[in-house]
Amino acid sequence: MKYLFISIFFCFSFHAQTLNKTDSNRLISQDTVVVDSGKQDSLKIFKPTINDYTYRTQFSEKKVFENELSSDKTYIFSQYNDQDNFGKVQFANIGSGFQPLVYKVNTEQNLSLLPSNKTYFIKEIDQIRYYDVKTPTTTFVYHNAVKNGAVLHTTYTQNIGKDFNFAVEYTGLRSQGNYLNSLASNNNTQFSGHYLSKNGKYEAFAHFTHQNVNNQENGGIADVNLFLNGSSNFNNRENLQVNLNNSNSQFSYRRYYFSQEFKPFASERFPFKIRHTIFHQGNKFYYQQSSLESYYNTNPTDLIDYSNSSKKYSKNLSNTVSILFDKKNFKLDAGIRYQNIKLGIGQELPSYLNIPQELSENRLGAVGNIVVKLWDKVELNSNLELSSGKQFGSYLRSQNLLKFEPIPGYFVNAKVNFQTSSPSFNLLINPSVYRRFNYYLENPKNEAITEIGGDVNLKWFKSNVFANFYRIDNFTYLNEMSQPQQSSTSMNISQIGGEATFSYGKFHINPKVLFQSALGNNDLIPMPNFVGRANLYWQSKAFKEAAEIQTGIKVHYFSKFASREYFPVVNEFILPSQNSYSIGGQPIADVYFNLKVKRMTIFIEGQHLNTTFMKNNSFTAPNYPLYDFRLNLGIVWYLFS
Numbered sequence: 001m002k003y004l005f006i007s008i009f010f011c012f013s014f015h016a017q018t019l020n021k022t023d024s025n026r027l028i029s030q031d032t033v034v035v036d037s038g039k040q041d042s043l044k045i046f047k048p049t050i051n052d053y054t055y056r057t058q059f060s061e062k063k064v065f066e067n068e069l070s071s072d073k074t075y076i077f078s079q080y081n082d083q084d085n086f087g088k089v090q091f092a093n094i095g096s097g098f099q100p101l102v103y104k105v106n107t108e109q110n111l112s113l114l115p116s117n118k119t120y121f122i123k124e125i126d127q128i129r130y131y132d133v134k135t136p137t138t139t140f141v142y143h144n145a146v147k148n149g150a151v152l153h154t155t156y157t158q159n160i161g162k163d164f165n166f167a168v169e170y171t172g173l174r175s176q177g178n179y180l181n182s183l184a185s186n187n188n189t190q191f192s193g194h195y196l197s198k199n200g201k202y203e204a205f206a207h208f209t210h211q212n213v214n215n216q217e218n219g220g221i222a223d224v225n226l227f228l229n230g231s232s233n234f235n236n237r238e239n240l241q242v243n244l245n246n247s248n249s250q251f252s253y254r255r256y257y258f259s260q261e262f263k264p265f266a267s268e269r270f271p272f273k274i275r276h277t278i279f280h281q282g283n284k285f286y287y288q289q290s291s292l293e294s295y296y297n298t299n300p301t302d303l304i305d306y307s308n309s310s311k312k313y314s315k316n317l318s319n320t321v322s323i324l325f326d327k328k329n330f331k332l333d334a335g336i337r338y339q340n341i342k343l344g345i346g347q348e349l350p351s352y353l354n355i356p357q358e359l360s361e362n363r364l365g366a367v368g369n370i371v372v373k374l375w376d377k378v379e380l381n382s383n384l385e386l387s388s389g390k391q392f393g394s395y396l397r398s399q400n401l402l403k404f405e406p407i408p409g410y411f412v413n414a415k416v417n418f419q420t421s422s423p424s425f426n427l428l429i430n431p432s433v434y435r436r437f438n439y440y441l442e443n444p445k446n447e448a449i450t451e452i453g454g455d456v457n458l459k460w461f462k463s464n465v466f467a468n469f470y471r472i473d474n475f476t477y478l479n480e481m482s483q484p485q486q487s488s489t490s491m492n493i494s495q496i497g498g499e500a501t502f503s504y505g506k507f508h509i510n511p512k513v514l515f516q517s518a519l520g521n522n523d524l525i526p527m528p529n530f531v532g533r534a535n536l537y538w539q540s541k542a543f544k545e546a547a548e549i550q551t552g553i554k555v556h557y558f559s560k561f562a563s564r565e566y567f568p569v570v571n572e573f574i575l576p577s578q579n580s581y582s583i584g585g586q587p588i589a590d591v592y593f594n595l596k597v598k599r600m601t602i603f604i605e606g607q608h609l610n611t612t613f614m615k616n617n618s619f620t621a622p623n624y625p626l627y628d629f630r631l632n633l634g635i636v637w638y639l640f641s
Contacts, residue, residue, distance in 0.1 A: 052134040053640060057126055058205045058259060065137075067638055069548050069596045071501060071510045071535060077636055078592065078605050080143050080151045080173060081120050086512060087531055088120075089558065091620045092237075092627040093146050093177030095121075095184025096215055099566070099573065099621050101531050101558050102514060103470060103493050105419070105449055111341055111392060113283040113314035113425040115571035118213045118251040121186055125257060125279070128207045130194040131157040131165050136641040143634040145175035146627070166193045178237040178628065181218040181245055188212070201263040211253040217287075217568035219243030219295055220623025224581075227625055230615040243295040243623070249571055250286040255279060261324070273324040275335070284313045285426070287569050289433075296434045296569075304350060306433045311346030314425050320367060333369040338362070339387060345431045355429060355440040361391035378404040392422040393446055414454035420446045423476035427484040430570055437569050441476075441484045448473040453495075463500035469493070477524055478574040482567055492519040510535040526576070528558040528584050550594040553609075560585035566621040576622065583619040588626070599638040607632050 054062040075084040080094045087102030097117040108114055108124050131137070136158040143151035150172075157167035171188040192207040221227055222241040226234055234240050259277040264270075288309040297303060322335020344358030365387025372380045383399040397419040405411050422428070428441045453468030475487040497514035513532040518525060537552025563583045564573040592605040607630045608616070618626035 048134040048640070053137060054133075055129045055131045057129060059126065062132065065638065067596070067599055067601065067636070069539065069550050069594060069601065071508065071537065073601075074535060074537070074550070074552070074554065074592060074594065077141075077594070077601065077603050077634065078590075078632055082141065082153065083120075086533065087514065089620050090627065092179060092625060093182045093184050094143070094151065094175050095145075095173045095186050095213075096177070096182065097571075099563070101528055102495070102516060103518075103525065103527060105417070105451060105470070107397065107419065109424040109426075110397070110419070110421045111314075111339075111395060111425070112281065112316060113285060113312055113343065114253075115249075115251060115285055115426050116424075116573065117566070117571040118253075118285075121188070121213045122211060122253055123188070123190070123209060125255070128190070128192055128209070128257070129167070130192055130205060131159075131167050132194070133157055133159055133165065133640075138639045138641075140635070140637045140639070144632065145173070146177050146630065148176040149174035151175070163198060164193065164195045167191070179218060179221070179240065179625075180238055180242045181216045181247070183216045185214045186212060200267075202261070204258070204260040206258045207255075208257070209253070209255050213251040213253075215249050217244055217247040217249055219247070219293075219568055220566070220621075221625065224623060228615075228617060237628070244293050244568065246290040247293060247568060248288050249568060250284075250288065251571070252284040253281075254283075255281040267326075271326050273326055275320075275322045275324055275333070277318075277320045277322075279318055281316045281318075282313065283315075284311065285571070286311050287432070292433070296437075302435055303433055304353075304435050304438070306349060306431065307347050308433055310431045310433070312426070312429065312431070313342075313344055313346070315342040316340075322367060329373040331369070331371040333367075335367050337365045337367055337385075337387060339365070339389075341389070341392065343425050343429065345429060347431070349431050349438065353438055353440075355431070355438060359391050359429075361389040363387045363389035363392075363395075365395070378402075395419075395421045397421070409459040411457040412454065413457075415451065417451040418449070420448040423447050423474075423484070423486070426570055426572060427476050427478065432569060434569075437482055439483050441486075444476065445474040445486055447476050447486075461500040461502055463498065465498040466496070468495040475521065475524060478567065478570075478572055480565075480575045480577045482569070482574050487521055487524055489521060491521040491524065493517070493525075494519065506538050506540045508535075508537055508539065510537075524575070526562045526564055528561040530557075530559040532557050546597065548596040550592075550596075552592060554590045554592065556588040556590075557586075558584045563619070563621055566624060573621070580622045583622065586618050588618065599640070601636040603632075603634050603636075605632040606630075 051064055053065045056062045072084065076082055079085055085098060088098035088100055090098050097120055106119060108119065138156050141153040145151060153171045155167060155169040157165060159165045169190040173184060173186040175184045177183060188209065188211040190207065190209040195204045220243055222243050226240060257279040259275065261273045261275045263273050265272060286309065292308060317340040318337060320335055320337040322333050325332040340362050342358060342360040348357045349355045365385065368384040370382050381401045385397045387395045398417065400416045402414045403411065423441065423444050428444065430437060430439050432438050450471040451468065453466065455464055455466035457464050470493040472491040475491050477485060479485050493516065495514060495516040499512040501508055501510045511534040515530055516527060517529055518527065533554060533556045535552060535554045537550055539550040542549045560582050561584055562576055565576055565580055567574045587610065589609045590605055590607045591609050592603065594601060594603045608627055609629060611629045616625060616628050620626050
């Protein structure tokens with residue numbers, strides 16, 4: 001009832017498509033359709049269209065709310081985090097995260113505390129949406145949970161006049177799960193606002209977000225053979241004993257953000273802006289135990305004089321001032337940045353461990369961005385950020401994206417990115433009552449990552465071919481003893497894949513494949529050589545075109561590989577131990593039925609269908625079985641007042 005009550009007032013963010021020249025619902029110059037121009041009397045009557053309901057992130061173009069029933073919605077609407085989770089495998093309970101199967105650079109982990117298995121629920125600065133709507137707008141997205149609970153995403157947004165918009169968003173998730181000690185309880189509260197002065201000279205963006213990702217940690221099942229034998233005694237998964245019974249992890253992510261721009265001169269003659277951005281972000285991670293876990297504690301010498309529960313935190317105060325030259329086809333942004341960064345632990349550790357309670361520093365740096373557009377066919381977008389400090393060393397991030405259209409209808413995106421930075425803060429320090437889980441990576445070398453790749457979009461079969469190459473120097477990881485180490489030699493990772501949609505009448509098939517390999521040091525980041533999926537579906541209008549039906553079957557697959565193990569104490573994955581085993585090599589089939597009526601979409605999905613007629617032998621990570629068959633029900637409802 002709590003979630004139902006909140007849903008009356010708020011609604012969640014929307015899935016939308018980027019508009020370009022070929023979009024049938026592209027933005028038009030007039031914001032509404034005038035039904036009556038006021039010739040009969042002094043009152044003008046306006047009828048808003050879908051083009052009057054848009055959103056954007058701070059540095060993106062406007063996008064129109066869109067609820068078409070397309071193939072990609074089958075990968076998004078059915079996921080509790082409302083994302084296409086290709087290249088990840090989900091834990092048994094929703095809200096408990098994923099194991100990544102495909103290597104990807106996560107820049108959010110730079111100079112902040114962000115455990116890997118808490119990233120799936122986090123909204124970064126460039127993911128915050130600012131709206132522009134002609135009437136109060138709400139959306140409601142609901143999912144059922146595993147065993148008990150629900151997931152609700154809600155947003156309410158409204159314009160006050162033409163110049164100011166505000167939005168309130170709430171996400172709540174609570175799912176009990178089928179295994180012992182696996183409850184997930186996540187929530188996110190967000191406020192955002194956007195203001196543009198009447199003369200267009202001043203613009204401001206602001207948001208506050210407070211996100212919590214809380215999970216009970218069971219350490220996986222204690223006896224894998226009882227699960228694999230398929231005895232009916234364990235069809236109730238709560239009959240399987242787990243490794244941890246008194247542990248949970250909590251992650252809090254809070255950010256205050258304000259950015260303003262001012263045009264001191266007339267834009268036509270002097271297209272300059274002054275931008276000022278300030279934000280404060282605080283991350284906290286807790287690993288709590290009501291009592292010591294025997295799984296980690298075999299004798300008294302394994303313990304130190306410390307609290308059963310531990311805390312880590314990071315704080316980042318960032319203040320940036322920059323000058324922009326802003327023309328339609330050429331934009332240049334350059335500025336300076338000051339940061340105050342702190343990384344620490346809650347309770348001080350015994351002095352003989354030589355682990356500091358807090359590391360902090362003041363950093364100075366510069367930021368820059370250049371955008372060049374030529375002939376509506378070529379676009380270059382380059383970003384540069386660098387900073388330096390005594391404690392965490394130098395930081396450099398360069399992102400370069402080139403888009404061009406060599407032949408009408410064919411689009412090429414090429415990228416060359418480079419970053420060098422301190423390793424993830426979660427791998428620098430960890431406090432624990434268990435002696436072997438304490439660590440301090442002193443004087444680490446910068447982890448340097450070079451990324452080269454791109455994709456080609458072809459009009460044939462709506463196909464897309466992509467390739468990526470990564471070179472990682474000083475790769476930082478947790479070994480099988482849960483201690484951080486850095487590789488002395490480079491690691492090279494190559495990826496190639498593609499996606500297409502083939503149609504025959506009302507039948508469609510959408511396959512996507514990815515091949516990857518690590519050249520050198522492949523034992524430091526085990527990964528499947530192949531990840532793929534296929535979606536075979538039928539789609540048609542129904543009920544005299546008042547509704548639309550989409551139904552089909554999806555199959556996911558990743559090849560067998562020697563997986564890393566999940567380590568709940570820090571919410572990271574560690575190298576496999578001698579007693580570990582390989583996972584993968586088995587298909588995961590889902591059958592679904594989606595019904596769209598006006599602005600409401602109802603979806604019904606039977607997940608992991610093959611476990612209804614065969615044993616579940618699939619795992620997310622060693623000791624963590626993949627979810628059994630589950631009926632996933634949900635609704636997406638857009639309300640334009």
